[in-house]
């Protein structure tokens with residue numbers, strides 16, 4: 001994958017910046033550790049190799065370090081020790097703007113902005129004047145098409161998130177109990193009362209559409225998805241993964257998931273985390289044959305569909 005130029009290395013300050021258009025690339029991590037400020041040792045001695053173009057699934061129990069790993073790979077945090085190499089260069093050698101341009105993150109905590117539905121999707125590719133068809137295409141791929149139907153003002157509907165500006169102007173900074181009703185910003189603020197709150201699943205679909213809009217730039221070659229489908233129904237999640245995989249040409253895709261299924265079966269590489277360590281890695285069949293942590297997690301989920309409910313234990 002080609003991320004962009006790196007800064008000249010500090011040790012070889014006269015060397016030209018790296019400009020190669022690399023294709024066949026590994027993304028190796030060597031002995032990577034990460035501790036949060038409260039000294040929580042979230043990742044311990046992670047060594048792995050993700051190859052360019054691979055579809056990678058990251059699985060593991062809660063708190064095993066999956067999200068921390070994704071944050072490191074997307075450079076939201078820096079390793080406490082160890083190295084992450086991208087295209088033969090330390091991840092920190094790349095200009096951050098180049099790295100961000102080449103990366104699409106699709107995380108569970110991504111926000112809806114107090115803008116129109118259309119703009120919330122459109123902002124995925126702000127460098128290009130897109131046609132309505134192109135935006136609609138991204139909305140379809142994100143599974144957000146049906147959300148539009150229920151919106152009174154269609155794609156112009158202003159959206160609201162829990163944290164976003166509430167339509168209640170009384171909660172606004174400039175308003176106090178003794179403020180007069182003639183504040184110059186009050187009319188604009190009151191206009192926001194028309195905004196619409198979306199559900200958790202709807203939010204994920206809109207953010208998914210924004211991610212597909214990011215792909216539209218043609219510059220994205222690393223995609224990191226962290227439980228971004230946790231609020232989707234089963235059909236919605238399956239369709240989202242299908243659409244993501246359909247776009248995988250020229251991209252390395254890393255997806256954190258708690259659900260075992262078509263994605264884990266199809267993944268070129270599964271990273272199974274446990275207690276901050278990379279416990280097992282390989283393909284679905286290989287890991288099942290190991291009969292270790294991956295097999296244990298898989299069997300728990302498979303058992304949910306096959307075991308009879310023990311009604312006695314519920315008494």
Ligand SMILES: Nc1ncnc2c1ncn2[C@@H]1O[C@H](COP(=O)(O)OP(=O)(O)OP(=O)(O)O)[C@@H](O)[C@H]1O
Nearest residue numbers: 036038040042060061062063064065066067068069
């Ligand atoms: N911001 C933070 N500050 C301090 N500790 C953190 C922070 N984020 C995560 N941790 C801790 O780091 C460890 C790994 O957390 P991480 O979120 O990476 O796990 P995870 O596998 O993604 O969990 P989950 O499946 O619940 O999302 C946990 O012990 C967690 O409590």
